[in-house]
Structures are given as C-alpha cells and as structure tokens.
Amino acid sequence: MKQWINAGGAMLLAAALYAYATGILPARAAETASPTSPADAAQIAHGKTLFISYGCGWCHEDGGRKAGKCPKLMDTPRDDEFIISLIAVGSPGKMPPFGEALTGPDINALLLYIRSLKPETNP
Helix, strand or coil: CCCHHHHHHHHHHHHHHHHHHHHHCCCCHHHHHCCCCHHHHHHHHHHHHHHHHHHHHHCCCCHCCCCCCCCCCCCCCCCCCHHHHHHHHCCCCCECCCCCCCHHHHHHHHHHHHHCCCCCCCC
16 A cells, blocks of 8 residues: 555656646646637647547547546546646556657647547537
C-alpha cells in the first residue's frame, strides 16, 4: 500500500512540475466545454487530431465516448489537473506518458477535446 501512495505522490509531483514548466493553465478548459469562438473550435479540432494520431482511441473507444480497454472520457468526473497529469506522466502499466512528445498547448488542446465530447448522433 505504501508503494502505491509513494507512486501516486511522485506522479502528482511530476505532473505539477511539468505543468509549471510548460505553463499549462487547465482552468480555461472547463470554461470552454462547448466552443464559443473559432479559436476554441480550432483547439478542439487540434485536440481531436492529436487524439487520433497518438492512438488514444485504441484504448478510449469511439473518440473517448465509450469505455474500451480504458475508461470513457466523455463526462469524466476527473478534474483538469488530473487529466493533464495523466496525459503528461501516464500511469505505470495503464497509460504511457506523453509529456515528452506533446507541448503544453497540445495537452491543453487534448483537454479541450475531452471536455467537448458529446454523444454522437446519427442523422
């Protein structure tokens, strides 16, 4: 049990240091759950492109709308800091870290994409 606590603390510390170093400001993502400007729409589209190109859909099915090998991302109760941390430093044995490959703005775009997820409708 102590190992899990130490690992969790180390993950949170690494995420906090990463967020500080890259200047990630997650508060804006929660405020823009639905795009209100062309800039927000462009960021969400960029996040979707990153989600696809980095293979996130392999585990988070239907663009993150359904649980697959990993939980669904749509309507996640997790806060922005947790999501940023998980993207940046991963989770041993569960999710690889993407903090070395993605920039702060890329991670914010992924966060905006995740927060924008809605059920798809078939016309």
